[in-house]
Amino acid sequence: MTITDQTQFRTALLQPDAPTPETLLDGLGRPAGRRFSVYRNNVAVALTEALIDGFPACHILLGDQTFRAMAGQFLRQHPPDSPVMAQFGAALPAFLDTAPQLARMRWIGDLARLEMALRDSYHAADATPLSGEALAAIPPAELGETRFGLAPALRLVTSDWPILSIWRRALDPSRPVAARRPEAVLIARPDFDPVPHLLAPGDDVFVTSLCDGATLGDAAEVAAKATPEHDPTAILTLLMQTRSLTGPKDTT
Amino acid sequence: MTQRPTLPAGPGVGYKPQHYSAIMSDPGSVDWLEIHAENYMGAGGRPIAQLRHLAERFPVSVHGVGLSIGGEGRLDADHLDRLKHLCDWLNPASFSEHLAWSTHDGAFLNDLLPLPYTQATLQRVADHIDEVQTTLGRQMLLENPSSYLAFAESEMSETAFLRDLTRRTGCGLLLDVNNVFVSATNLNMDAQAYVADFPMESVGELHLGGHDEDHDDHGAPLLIDSHGREVADPVWALLDDVLARTGPAPLLIEWDTEVPEWPILAAEAARARRALSRAPRRVAA
Incomplete structure (x- = not known):
């Protein structure tokens, strides 16, 4: 049979x-x-x-x-x-990148990358964020030598397209049409809901360096090399406000 | 040492995140909750946090929908590890899976697919159940499927197949009463005869869910196990036959698609409680 x-x-x-x-x-x-x-x-x-x-x-x-x-x-x-x-x-992002039917929507793969990163962030591990007191307790002279950890739910998505503007307008058509420009997006999860933030030029290099274990000072230097006018104040504030810094690891 | 909780012989519902606040503030008739294991295999975030809170208030049953116990290939070792991790930290009152397959050659098909009932498949499924029970360090319950078709090569009835599995592996059974009704209608079988032949002494949990009605190529009724509506009246009637044999038992309402507002699901749980109250306390031997 x-x-x-x-x-x-x-x-x-x-x-x-x-x-x-x-x-x-x-x-x-x-x-x-x-x-x-x-x-x-x-x-x-x-x-x-x-x-x-x-x-x-x-x-x-x-x-x-x-x-x-x-x-x-x-x-x-x-x-x-x-x-x-x-x-x-x-x-799916790589599949959409090369789909011949979508050749006129070259940004669609990056939009899928952003959505996949949001979902990954949602399910990522929890972490205890660095408190304002703990940050204040670090002597200013040692701040540059400090290595902070980053929350496991943090994600970075960079695109040659205005990918965050496209994503926002998709979900809310009253938003303005995106101007053609590259965008870098930081996804942070202050509690349980991932929120995407638009980064300034150089911020993505700064965050990537921190991710790789650089000290604050070294990350700022690498970012300034990529973008001479880069000031890390805004991105550091964003990372603190979104409870994305953990640690510090060690200062040696 | 942590004690293992047990499922109460009352109504439970399949947990949906949109019902979290309602269940935590007023669970109504609901005594316990069931989750789909695969939805709680992330590292953290809201799903895990909510599950921890729920587990402090309710006995929880972990119901796997992706282990592919009826598969031809080996069980997915990574997936078995994920199940073990979940069962280890959650310490659920019960773990159950399906007599079905869903993964073949590394591809997960996200449906509960049927298998023929032969000596060869019996041995294969028994080996897989042994592996699960050994890995998890607990007894599992195996659920009877909804069938839309039959296999020419089947050598035995589903009830004989399930009975033999309990003997070979010591596993318990999860009797899905809607599945019995769906399969009996679809395969021209007698649902009451199926219930009469079912090894009730092994039943650790009952399921009820809604089905959709369709037709096959010949115009014969073809019921689809959709879990997208209220439990049908003839299924409630069949439940009474089952409860007459089992006595009060953990009884779950499943509603997985087109999930309703909480009061509608709570009303199904209340109906389940009324059915359980009619069940004989002592079952004739």
């Missing part, structure tokens, strides 16, 4: 025009026919809905029909590799 193996079942599930395996029957022994489509439909709908939930701004800007068509192609080429659906879609 033919055995329906799961390779055959899976192939038929993901290919809408593939025939239903012939060992699948209804209760009276007849071919299962569209009963198999219930599973086929469940798989496509569940994974597509997961992408719509995970990438709401991309869904709005592509439109429901285009997004669902892209999702259908994506989930067949990149089915989830884990049952943890919070991680599903990590490969």
Whole structure:
């Protein structure tokens, strides 16, 4: 007797025009026919809905029909590799970057990167933030030599496109149309809700240096090299206000 | 030593984050909560914080939807580790999974897919249950599926398959009464005969959920286990047959799609409490 193996079942599930395996029957022994489509439909709908939930701004800007068509192609080429659906879609930005149908929306991949980073931040580990008192207790002369930790929920997304302006306008059409410019976005999670912030030139270099374990002084120097007029005051204030600094680690 | 809590023989609901405040302020008839394991595998943030708070107030059941116990391949070791981590810190009152598969060749298909009931699949599923119970250090409950089709190669009934699994592995069973009704309708079986043949002595939890109605190629009814509406009246009637055999048991209302406002779900839990109050305290041996 033919055995329906799961390779055959899976192939038929993901290919809408593939025939239903012939060992699948209804209760009276007849071919299962569209009963198999219930599973086929469940798989496509569940994974597509997961992408719509995970990438709401991309869904709005592509439109429901285009997004669902892209999702259908994506989930067949990149089915989830884990049952943890919070991680599903990590490969979507690169997929959108190279989708020939979207050649006129070159920013769409970066928009998906921003949305994936927001979701990652939401699920990231908690941390005890640096208190104002602890910061004030550091002698000013030692501040430059201090290495702070960063909250695990902090994310940085840089783009050649005005990606935060595009994201904001997608969710709130009363926002102004974005001027064409690069944008760097810091995602901070002061409590449980990730919030994106637009960074000034050089801030992204500064945050990346801190991430890599640089002291405040070294990070400021690297940022000033990249952007001569860079002043770290604003970004440091933002990091404190959003409870994104932890530590200090050690000052040696 | 931490004691392991048990699920009370009262109504529970599948927990949805939008109901957090309502449940914490007035749970109504709800005695316990069930979560989908895969939604609580992040490192932190609101989902984990809410779960910690809920677990201080309610017994919690962890219900896995992605382990693929019926899969042909080996269990996903990373996923089993995530389940162990969750069960270790949460110390839930129960852990359950499905008689189904969802992962094949590294791809997770996000649905509960059916398997034929043969000696070969019986051995495979039993091995997987052994691995789960050994890794988690606890007994698991296995849930009967909703079926939309049958396999030509099946050699035994679902109830015989499940009974044999409990004997081989010592696992318990989660009897989903809506699934019995859906499968019986879809496969021209007698739901009451299924219940009569079900190994009730192994049942540790009951599920109820809503289904949708569709039709197959021949115009025959095809019920879909959608969990998107109230439990249907004939399923409540079938529940009475089940409770007559089990006595009061942990009884969960599942509502996973088109999730309603809390009062509607709370009303289903209240109906579950009334059904449980009709169950005989002592079950005839």
